[in-house]
Amino acid sequence: MTVSSPRNYDVVVAGGGIVGTACALAFAKTGMHVALIERDILGGGATAAGMGHIVVMDDSEAQFALTRRSQQLWQSLSSSLPDAAEYEATGTLWVAADDEEYAEAERKHANLKERSIPSRMLSSAELASLEPNLRTGLAGGLLVSDDAVVYPPVVALHLARELQALSSHVLLGRSITSFGHGEAILDDGAVLRAPRLVNALGAHAPALTPGIPVKKRKGHLAITDRYPGFVRHQLVELGYLKSAHSISSDSVAFNVQPRKTGQILIGSSRQYGAEDPDVNHAILSRMLQRAQLYMPGISSLSVIRIWTGFRAATPDKLPLIGASLSDSTLCLATGHEGLGITTALATAEILACTFSGSQPPIPPEPYLPSRFETSQQTAEPIHQETA
Ligand SMILES: Cc1cc2nc3c(=O)[nH]c(=O)nc-3n(C[C@H](O)[C@H](O)[C@H](O)COP(=O)(O)OP(=O)(O)OC[C@H]3O[C@@H](n4cnc5c(N)ncnc54)[C@H](O)[C@@H]3O)c2cc1C
Secondary structure, rough: OOOOOOEEEOEEEEEHHHHHHHHHHHHHOOOOEEEEEOOOOOOOOOOHHHOOOOOOOOOOOHHHHHHHHHHHHHHHHOOOOOHHHEOOOEEEEEOOOHHHHHHHHHHHHHHHHHOOOEEEEEEEHHHHHHHOOOOOOOOOOEEEOOOOOOHHHHHHHHHHHHHHHHOOOEOOOOOOOEEEEEEEEEEEOEEEOOEEEEOOOOOHHHHHOOOOOOOOEEEEEEEEEOOOOOOOEEEEEEHHHHHOOOOOOOEEEEEEEOOOOOOOEEEEEEEEOOOOOOOOOOHHHHHHHHHHHHHHHHHHHOOEEEEEEEEEEEOOOOOOEEEOOOOOOEEEEOOOOHHHHHHHHHHHHHHHHHHHHHOOOOHHHOOOOHHHOOOOOOOOOOOOOOO
């Protein structure tokens, strides 16, 4: 994309991942003149590394509100997406290996039902008939039918094109070296000025806004050759509860996704303190073994590519959306951990409403960066995680 370079904008957005592109477009739609800056390629960061599972999560009211609202926005957007975005309402099938996990599926079912989210419990036999390649002897599951999958980098590109069609600017191959107090300074020395700046750099956000509580959380994924019908829903194990989601140790979980191409994405892993992007073969092998435990036939499929990516993790597992404390021109849109594809659209909506002085459809307070102003991070609650 080519760009002319006027220096003054209404808002400058740093980062052309799914969050930055969604934010930039939402601002432009309210009439703002926007500059979106991406140092590499659009959607090439965590957005390309992620699974693209759009999932309603219910660990907390705040997480539920953000994921549900965003899922509704995805549903509205889906009809205008290009075919290459591979949006598909596969539903999520939460797999219960034993009675304890089945009880957790029932809890989740009741919770979702109370909130009018379509879901249904599956017996062991129903689970086997919906997903014949799962191993026998599983206790059952929960099918959440509104959940979907998408290929996120194509969506980021699509949103950026829409942004350009609204006469806003996309600056590619330019790295921001300084970001604050109404100014974005680029590596070629250009200075862009705006009364509002939005840091949407994902796991890189602290590089331009030091001190924010965002840590890198590395993940691995593998993708197979084409095996249409081998997996039919996004499948996620409910077994996280047993490991209680330690935020300090490495973990793997069974999480597989059917792509429209017939390929199967196999995930996932989580590691703190691993800053290098190299594939860690010990973790990868644990991840694949976990997948084989649930789907023995996976071992006979051909894996054609493996990669890693970095989630942007916060201490309370909610993103940072809203004004930064230290700089009145600066807003954050980061910290989405393993839900940034799901929640990008609602993140953008919250900030666009805030900027235009209207009330967002969901309360924005739980996501405000100011929550880390005080020492409110007490006990670590138990969380479920997907990819
Ligand atoms: C293995 C894995 C699986 C996942 N699965 C899912 C899933 O199934 N569902 C889900 O909802 N989420 C998932 N996620 C999370 C999701 O991918 C992320 O939350 C989301 O992509 C974050 O998007 P972003 O735009 O904030 O960050 P990014 O996509 O990382 O975008 C940030 C951009 O900023 C650019 N940048 C960095 N520094 C600069 C600079 N100085 N100047 C200019 N540009 C800069 C980068 O090049 C990058 O393109 C997964 C993540 C991983 C790692």
